[in-house]
Structure formats: structure tokens, C-alpha cells
Amino acid sequence: MLKKANSDLVRRQNRGLFLETLRQHGPLARITLGHKTGLSPASITSISAQLIDEGLVYSVGEDEAAAAQLRRGRPLTRLALNPRATNVLAVSISVDSIELVFADFSGATHAPVKLRMDTYDIPKEEFGPRVAHEIKANARKLGIELISISRIGIAVQGVADTITGEISWSPAFRARDIPVVKPLERILGIPCSIGNNANMIAEALIAADRKKYSGNTAVVFLGHGVGLGLILNGVVYGGANGRAGEFGHMNHLPDGPLCRCGRHGCLEAFSADYGIVRMANSGQTHDFDVHAAVRDEDMRGLEQAAEAGDAIAINAFNRAGEVLGFGIARLIALINPQQVVLAGPGTRAYGLMKDSIWEALRRGLVHDLRKYVEFEVVPYGKDMITTGTLVETLRHLDRDVFATGQKSAIVEFAGRKIA
Amino acid sequence: MLKKANSDLVRRQNRGLFLETLRQHGPLARITLGHKTGLSPASITSISAQLIDEGLVYSVGEDEAAAAQLRRGRPLTRLALNPRATNVLAVSISVDSIELVFADFSGATHAPVKLRMDTYDIPKEEFGPRVAHEIKANARKLGIELISISRIGIAVQGVADTITGEISWSPAFRARDIPVVKPLERILGIPCSIGNNANMIAEALIAADRKKYSGNTAVVFLGHGVGLGLILNGVVYGGANGRAGEFGHMNHLPDGPLCRCGRHGCLEAFSADYGIVRMANSGQTHDFDVHAAVRDEDMRGLEQAAEAGDAIAINAFNRAGEVLGFGIARLIALINPQQVVLAGPGTRAYGLMKDSIWEALRRGLVHDLRKYVEFEVVPYGKDMITTGTLVETLRHLDRDVFATGQKSAIVEFAGRKIA
DNA sequence: TGATTTATTTTAGCGTCCAAAAAAATGTTG
DNA sequence: CAACATTTTTTTGGACGCTAAAATAAATCA
CATH class of the missing domain: 3.30.420.40 (ATPase, nucleotide binding domain)
Known part of the structure; x- marks a missing residue:
């Protein structure tokens, strides 16, 4: 069944499209954004003004290479996702270890943090709090404020129930139905989602x-x-x-x-x-x-x-x-x-x-x-799982959080704005 | 990737929603349509005025039952899909026979026409023209003008290639890759699509x-x-x-x-x-x-x-x-x-x-x-296949043809308008 | 008959998009 | 170096579709 459409939908969809296009292609001039999205220059100006005001997007200088070759006309100014708008985190769970990869809104990552953890025999109610603790500690170490993290994506080998947010079964655990999403959200106050490794690799392939x-x-x-x-x-x-x-x-x-x-x-x-x-x-x-x-x-x-x-x-x-x-x-x-x-x-x-x-x-x-x-x-890179998890997490922000353009979303998730 | 949105999208989607809602629930008052679709009364008035003007929808009297129980206030006038707006046809192909079910825009069907046809040994290039001939003959018999038929849906047991419109393989035929959609479209000038029986049954279940x-x-x-x-x-x-x-x-x-x-x-x-x-x-x-x-x-x-x-x-x-x-x-x-x-x-x-x-x-x-x-x-009814085919065909009209509201669509497909 | 109730239409306004015009910012040329 | 050319970006003016609120329509109730 179709759903009702109104100008709200139009705004959300086009802002989402704008953000996704920047994410896919990197910094782009307004005119290029217009071509890629199909939106008119006027609309691009209007949307970018809003996104800049909200601190999600900012102007970067002209492309060096483009500037070098002399061209007539007004020089283009490129827009880019503002790395400081917010942060995200990918958590990859495997046997005896978990891996944390922090990234900013532009997708730039910090070095992966690999932590040994005796997952197989951990009591199921301890796992979530342990992970939450590691997230807190490592975020502090990297100078990332918890409140600046908008979303956490979790990947695990095995069966992850996306509805309940539990690990139904995984070779990494002896126990079953290990709650993950709920304890993390409760302790950290950050929205979380969980999926399995293979799906995350699929996400990474789509992005590539x-x-x-x-x-x-x-x-x-x-x-x-x-x-x-x-x-x-x-x-x-x-x-x-x-x-x-x-x-x-x-x-x-x-x-x-x-x-x-x-x-x-x-x-x-x-x-x-x-x-x-x-x-x-x-x-x-x-x-x-x-x-x-x-x-x-x-x-x-x-x-x-x-x-x-x-x-x-x-x-x-x-x-x-x-x-x-x-x-x-x-x-x-x-x-x-x-x-x-x-x-x-x-x-x-x-x-x-x-x-x-x-x-x-x-x-x-x-x-x-x-x-x-x-x-x-395809050649296997160990980072495909976390890459895919980040891709999925950032797309969720682009489409469902920041695309709405509601102040609440910005304040709640972004934490700060850029002058 | 998202797609660009504009007022065109809004119109299409809401008109489609309007038509689908009427199709699902039968005649409804504007106020009820508003509740079911989530659109405001003003929008319903506006959309229904257009659809009535285009001959797709018309006013039917007040519901007998509702009228009987005395209620205060202005009586509601119900809107319904106009049966005379256009016609569609479902074709079901099975071993040694084909079945034709003609229906009007409201979904009301004529009695199924079952035709014996030696499908198994028919030369593959003869099949399409044979079916086209039967469609012409039987439409005439029922007093249905060919030009009033907007779309034909075809169902077959076996493997139907929805892209090429051919029957790749079916127990009903010795030959393979039997062209169906193309010859029918060429001879009759009516858009066609093909799918397999099981998918049509799924459509029927969704509709039910x-x-x-x-x-x-x-x-x-x-x-x-x-x-x-x-x-x-x-x-x-x-x-x-x-x-x-x-x-x-x-x-x-x-x-x-x-x-x-x-x-x-x-x-x-x-x-x-x-x-x-x-x-x-x-x-x-x-x-x-x-x-x-x-x-x-x-x-x-x-x-x-x-x-x-x-x-x-x-x-x-x-x-x-x-x-x-x-x-x-x-x-x-x-x-x-x-x-x-x-x-x-x-x-x-x-x-x-x-x-x-x-x-x-x-x-x-x-x-x-x-x-x-x-x-x-589920108990099996022989008509599930044609029912599902009709459902799918009519939905396509609702969403992708008549929802656009472009004159060309109306003139080309509907053939006539109702005063 | 006038009050009440309910459905529908009209009005006025809003948000978003867009074409076209204007402005901005640079290179080119005589 | 001033006028022109070129390209990007912004501004303007309008269109379209939705909506809240007011107005209207058409019935019942008292």
C-alpha cells in the first residue's frame, strides 16, 4: 500500500538524497550536486543553506586540481559533509574479541580498537555492560565525547534478531539470546542496531x-x-x-x-x-x-x-x-x-x-x-565488516535522522553546531 | 539510493493512494477516504474533483444501510471507481487450454472464458497470434471494444521471463522461449505483462x-x-x-x-x-x-x-x-x-x-x-490465479498509469470519459 | 422555524520546487 | 585596463499540492 505524500516527504527525501550524494562522491560543487541529484540549482542553494546552517555540511575550498587548470567563469565552491557534525561507532563481535571503529560524520575512521574478551563463556547479562564500558573507556581515550555519538552499529557472526536486538545464536557465545541493543542503549543513551556479518559485507560491497x-x-x-x-x-x-x-x-x-x-x-x-x-x-x-x-x-x-x-x-x-x-x-x-x-x-x-x-x-x-x-x-579485507557497519549506520543518519531537518534531531544527535 | 522528490511525486502518490483505497474498501464517502488515507478533507475534495473529471471515479448514492439508520447532519455521498473508465484482461495459460477473464476498472469480472488450445505442440511463433486472435474474438462477443482495454496480465505455470516477456520454460509447452508479450502488444496495441502462477496466487492472498x-x-x-x-x-x-x-x-x-x-x-x-x-x-x-x-x-x-x-x-x-x-x-x-x-x-x-x-x-x-x-x-480456488492477475494488473493502472494524472495516460488508456 | 449536526467546499496561506533573471567572480580580448 | 565572455551561485516570482480554518450544504431535532 502506498503512503501519504506531502511537502514534508519531499523535503526529507531531497535532503536525504543531498547527503547521500555527498557521502558517495565526496566534496562537490553545488552545480555538480544539481546534476547528480536531478535537483535544480535553486533547490540546491536552498537545501545547502539549511544544511550549512545546521552544521551538517560546510564549504571547502575549490578543488586544487580543478583550480590549477585555468577556466573562465566564477570558480566553484565545493560542499562537504562536516566531519564535526557528529560521530558514529561500529562494533564487530567475534570469538574472544570485539573491535571498535569510531568514525566522524564524513566517514573518516579512527584506528580500529581490538579488545580481547572471553565472549564464549561470559554470562549473558554481563556482555552488554562490558561492551558499554569498553565503549566509554575507549571513546574517552580518543577524546570523543559520548554525547557526540549519534548511533552505534553492531555486527556479529551468527543469528542476530534485529527486532529484539539480541544475539539469538552465535559461535562466539555458549549462551543464547544475549541482549545487546537494549543494555547499550540504556547505559550509553545512544541508539543502537545489530545485524550479522554477512549483511554488513553486503553493505560494504554496495558502497564500493x-x-x-x-x-x-x-x-x-x-x-x-x-x-x-x-x-x-x-x-x-x-x-x-x-x-x-x-x-x-x-x-x-x-x-x-x-x-x-x-x-x-x-x-x-x-x-x-x-x-x-x-x-x-x-x-x-x-x-x-x-x-x-x-x-x-x-x-x-x-x-x-x-x-x-x-x-x-x-x-x-x-x-x-x-x-x-x-x-x-x-x-x-x-x-x-x-x-x-x-x-x-x-x-x-x-x-x-x-x-x-x-x-x-x-x-x-x-x-x-x-x-x-x-x-x-572478491578478495577479503578484514575491515569489510566494520566498513559495512559504518556505511549502514551513516546511511541511517542521512536518511532517517538528519534528513528530517527537525531541530530536535539536530540537537539531540549532533550535539554541537559549527559556526 | 533515494530518488528526487517534487510535487509531481506527491500528486502521483496521493492519487495512487486514493485509487488503491477505493479499490480495497469499495465505495467510500470523502470523509472516510480522508481517515483511511490520512489526507485532509480539502485534499480529498481536490483529488476527487480531478478524478471525477477524468472519469475514473464517480459519485454513487448514499449507502442504503447507512441511510436507513437515521443520523443527523449532511448525508455522505460515496465515491466509487467508475467501472466504465476502462477494462482489463487476465489470461491464464495452462496445459491444453487458456482462460480469459475480462474485468472493468472496478474489478467486476465477466464470466471466465475457457478455451481449449493444443499448447504443448504449438509452434512457438504461432502461440502469441493465436492468443491475440482469441482475445479479439471474445472481446467482440462480450461487447468489449479492444481500445477500452488498458492492460493485459498473463499468468503461466513455469518460468516466465518478466523482462523479455517470454515463457522460458513451461510444462504446457514442448518449445522454449515462447514470445508472448511482444506479439500481443504488437497485434493488439495493448500493454501486457507476464508472470507465473505462484506469484499471482500470492497477489490474490495479499488482496484477500x-x-x-x-x-x-x-x-x-x-x-x-x-x-x-x-x-x-x-x-x-x-x-x-x-x-x-x-x-x-x-x-x-x-x-x-x-x-x-x-x-x-x-x-x-x-x-x-x-x-x-x-x-x-x-x-x-x-x-x-x-x-x-x-x-x-x-x-x-x-x-x-x-x-x-x-x-x-x-x-x-x-x-x-x-x-x-x-x-x-x-x-x-x-x-x-x-x-x-x-x-x-x-x-x-x-x-x-x-x-x-x-x-x-x-x-x-x-x-x-x-x-x-x-x-x-489455504483452500484452493481455481480462480485464485486470474484473481491475482487482475489484482496485479489493476494495481499497475492505479499506481503507474492513472495516478500520473497526465492527459495522455487518460486518453490513451481509458478511451472514453463519463459525463 | 431555528438550532444542531455532519459532510463537503472554499479560502487563505505554507512549504517545496523550479525557470528565468540577476548577481558574483573569474578569464579573455582588443 | 575596460568591456566582454563564461561559469557558478543566488534571487525572484510563480506553480503546485497540502492543510487549517471558515463557510456552505443538507440533513435531523426540538
Whole structure:
């Protein structure tokens, strides 16, 4: 159903568009903003005057390069997002550590702060307060006032319930349903949201190449687990309560090998690192501890063995690829994406799995569907998760907080204005 | 990325909202329209004056029931969609027949016209012209001028490419990539669109109970094949080119039994009618002709046998349910819908499959995901497909054609105006 | 008949956009 | 160096659509 439209909507949408355009392209002259947004010069003047008055945007000098090459006419003055307008924070939770990345409104980040934390055995009600404490301490260390932080985005591997703000299940915790958003909001007084790693990587991809990834794209994350971020109609899709994309726990083979989730035959039990290691050590299938984290050097060793021709190792990667291929085939049959992107540290072994992935796609997917899908492997950067989290958080500010142009939003979230 | 907003957008959106509200609730007084849409009485007066002038809406008398119970004050005058504003047509294509349902702008339908047509062996370039011919002939028979038809919606079982407007693959045709939209548009001069049956059923469900189905719902269609309509964020999701929801050809078991699509182990090969029949006649697995249509009476016979305790028949339905259950488990893991709805003639045998469906869900899906999903079986009406097609077609008119309020749209599509 | 009630229309004004004109700020040229 | 050319930005004047409030319409009530 459509929603009522009025001038309020127009203002919000165009201010949001203005901010998003600046965020995407960096400092731009008013005239360029007009071209990119489709708004008239008059409107750009009007909107920018407001945003400057509110301290969200400010004038920076003419572009050096542009100024160098002599051109006639009035020189352009570029506008930029004001870094001092506000701050945000991305929190990435993984096994035994959390990472904090503070950024200003322009998206410039401070150096990541990595903190050891014994997540696995922490009592569930202590986790939120511990994180809140670390946030306070580290913000102080960096000279960032708490009140200047408008929003905190949190990323976690596993199942995050976006509605309740709890971590339903994650390999980083023994406990379930760990409250995160509520305690942080209560203690810090800052709006928070939570999502899973794969969705954040999808956000990072969209930000990196909007054109390419903004249709329907499935981002498969290979690592300690197997995750999935779905971009549907250009937007990251979360499902009814953020639980979409549990690709790793999509069943592959009824009654197959044990998975970390306690069920049998999940895709992850074949294709995540521990599934591959187990397959390679097939003698000890039964007493294999699925919960033990696979060390990076062990995984690299196995990859090297496979590359050196070790039949058992090769077979383990083949099997992982085959199951992954069938999973992707099922995914494509359901979602019909334009693109499937493989990401995560597990893609290091893509060369070892490639053939079996494609063989499985051939066996498991009608040609009509297969022929339309582009397949891609992206190099994995550790910072993709926090980058994506920041992108998502800042977009929320652009669209839903600062775009409204209501004084309350500015005062409440921005904390200060620039003269 | 956001899009530019201006008063044009406001007009379109509010006119669309006005029309959709009338379509959903039937004749309404201006004051009620105001409450339902959130628009002010002044705006309602203004918009309705325009729509009346354009012949899209007209005044009907006061509601009898409301008039009967004496009330003070100026009596309300109700507005309704003008049936004579334009006409639309739904075309449903199935094996060996096509069905035409003409409707006016208010959604009132003529009696369905069912036409035998040997679809399976028709040369692919003849199909479009044949359908066009039937449309012309039957419109004339019903006294409907061709020029009064604004839009034609087409539904087909199988894979319809919404971009090219071709039937990529369907059990109703031996050929592939049968052009439909283009020839119809060329011959009739009327805008057309095509989609698959399951999506149309999803549309019909949304129309029947907007509140219930407008979040994230998966509609599984059981019949000669197994289809899927996905409602994501309240909108039917088509995928990159309308091929989403190929649930029936989602692989269940690598190298399993032969499917109509030519691959092995698709879900449909177990759970569609022919899969069940084959399983029951397991002696002749190898020379079973998957392309032969299963007759309704045979299917009913098998159901009765199972209900009477025939072990072989019971086993066939159990197996169908098990595979369906695993498929639904995979679907839920990927999509995280609020609801899963079973529809189609195959649901007659739901009682025979229920236990095995649920057992498979238990085995194939983590509890965290299972516990949030509501499960529902809806009685199947043969008209759901054409109803859904009409709903979709009329909504397109409401939102994208008549909402613009441009004279060209009115003249071009409506054909005539009412005094 | 006049008061009351309810629905609808009219009026006056507001916010946003935009085309066109004006202004600003620089380079070019005779 | 003054007039002209060019380009960016601002200002002006108006359009469009929404809305609150006032006015009007059309009924019932007493």
C-alpha cells in the first residue's frame, strides 16, 4: 500500500538524497550536486543553506586540481559533509574479541580498537555492560565525547534478531539470546542496531560499487561458518526478524554430518573450515569437536597439502565445493539473483573448490537459471565488516535522522553546531 | 539510493493512494477516504474533483444501510471507481487450454472464458497470434471494444521471463522461449505483462488479507508442478528477471529421480503429482513418462487408497511430504518468512503429508528459525490465479498509469470519459 | 422555524520546487 | 585596463499540492 505524500516527504527525501550524494562522491560543487541529484540549482542553494546552517555540511575550498587548470567563469565552491557534525561507532563481535571503529560524520575512521574478551563463556547479562564500558573507556581515550555519538552499529557472526536486538545464536557465545541493543542503549543513551556479518559485507560491497551490486545479489561468506547477505532490489534483505540468510544452516543432506548448530547435514558442516578439516581427518569423524575453532595456520596447511597433491586434502575441498555448489544452486532457484559473490577468508581455497562448485551447479540447477547468473570472488579485507557497519549506520543518519531537518534531531544527535 | 522528490511525486502518490483505497474498501464517502488515507478533507475534495473529471471515479448514492439508520447532519455521498473508465484482461495459460477473464476498472469480472488450445505442440511463433486472435474474438462477443482495454496480465505455470516477456520454460509447452508479450502488444496495441502462477496466487492472498500477508510470506503452490510465490516486505518478489521461486526445481537430492526439467533430484520430482504417482508405481520407475499429465481422477484414487491404508500409497505421500518439508526448511533458512502458506490442488492431500512435512522441518531446520514461522494451508480456488492477475494488473493502472494524472495516460488508456 | 449536526467546499496561506533573471567572480580580448 | 565572455551561485516570482480554518450544504431535532 502506498503512503501519504506531502511537502514534508519531499523535503526529507531531497535532503536525504543531498547527503547521500555527498557521502558517495565526496566534496562537490553545488552545480555538480544539481546534476547528480536531478535537483535544480535553486533547490540546491536552498537545501545547502539549511544544511550549512545546521552544521551538517560546510564549504571547502575549490578543488586544487580543478583550480590549477585555468577556466573562465566564477570558480566553484565545493560542499562537504562536516566531519564535526557528529560521530558514529561500529562494533564487530567475534570469538574472544570485539573491535571498535569510531568514525566522524564524513566517514573518516579512527584506528580500529581490538579488545580481547572471553565472549564464549561470559554470562549473558554481563556482555552488554562490558561492551558499554569498553565503549566509554575507549571513546574517552580518543577524546570523543559520548554525547557526540549519534548511533552505534553492531555486527556479529551468527543469528542476530534485529527486532529484539539480541544475539539469538552465535559461535562466539555458549549462551543464547544475549541482549545487546537494549543494555547499550540504556547505559550509553545512544541508539543502537545489530545485524550479522554477512549483511554488513553486503553493505560494504554496495558502497564500493553501487551500480554493480544494487540489483539482486547474493553474497556468500566463507569462514568459520558460512553466511549469506542478500541484496534484493538494491537493499539488504533481513527477513521477518533479521534471520534471513542462514545459508550455513540450510540443510544439504538429511542425516549428514553433525553441525555446530546441533543438527545434521547443514551446508556448513561440509563447507565451513571445520567441516573441511573434519573431512580431511576422516578417521576421527565421530569424536571430532565441532565447537573447537580451527586455527588459521591449520587451514593454510591443509590448503598447501591440497595444492601439493595430497589426495585426502583435495577430496575434502572438493566435497566442500560440491556442497557449496548445491547450496548455491538452491539459492539461485529460490532468489534468481543477478550475481553471486563469494567473500571471506574461505575464498583463499576457491581454486581448490572451483571445479566441484561448477559441477554441482551443472547438476543441481536448470540451465535457464544458471545462464543468467554472474559469479564473482572478491578478495577479503578484514575491515569489510566494520566498513559495512559504518556505511549502514551513516546511511541511517542521512536518511532517517538528519534528513528530517527537525531541530530536535539536530540537537539531540549532533550535539554541537559549527559556526 | 533515494530518488528526487517534487510535487509531481506527491500528486502521483496521493492519487495512487486514493485509487488503491477505493479499490480495497469499495465505495467510500470523502470523509472516510480522508481517515483511511490520512489526507485532509480539502485534499480529498481536490483529488476527487480531478478524478471525477477524468472519469475514473464517480459519485454513487448514499449507502442504503447507512441511510436507513437515521443520523443527523449532511448525508455522505460515496465515491466509487467508475467501472466504465476502462477494462482489463487476465489470461491464464495452462496445459491444453487458456482462460480469459475480462474485468472493468472496478474489478467486476465477466464470466471466465475457457478455451481449449493444443499448447504443448504449438509452434512457438504461432502461440502469441493465436492468443491475440482469441482475445479479439471474445472481446467482440462480450461487447468489449479492444481500445477500452488498458492492460493485459498473463499468468503461466513455469518460468516466465518478466523482462523479455517470454515463457522460458513451461510444462504446457514442448518449445522454449515462447514470445508472448511482444506479439500481443504488437497485434493488439495493448500493454501486457507476464508472470507465473505462484506469484499471482500470492497477489490474490495479499488482496484477500492485506494485514496478514503483507510482511514476508512464502506461498508454496502444489499441483502438476511445485511453485513458489515470495512476498518480501509486502511486495511480490520476482528476482532479477522474474525467475525467482523456482522452488520445484530446487535440488533436493543430487542424482535423485528424473524431473520434468531434465535434471535429477529436483523437489518436484518427489512432491508434484507426477512424482507421487511415480513413487506409488515404483515398479516402473525407469520407464515412467514424466511428461504425461496426471489425471485428476488418478490422483484422487491414489489419495483414497492412502486414506484406506494402502501402504504403498501412504509411503508415496510420506516421501512427498518429507521432501517438501526439507525444501521448506531450506526456504525458511534463506528467507526467514513470517508465514509459509500451502496452496493449490495438491493441498487436498495435506493430511497425508502433514506428519512427514513436520518431521522433516524438525530435522532440517534450527529451532530458532522454526519457532517464528506460522504455517497455513489455504483452500484452493481455481480462480485464485486470474484473481491475482487482475489484482496485479489493476494495481499497475492505479499506481503507474492513472495516478500520473497526465492527459495522455487518460486518453490513451481509458478511451472514453463519463459525463 | 431555528438550532444542531455532519459532510463537503472554499479560502487563505505554507512549504517545496523550479525557470528565468540577476548577481558574483573569474578569464579573455582588443 | 575596460568591456566582454563564461561559469557558478543566488534571487525572484510563480506553480503546485497540502492543510487549517471558515463557510456552505443538507440533513435531523426540538
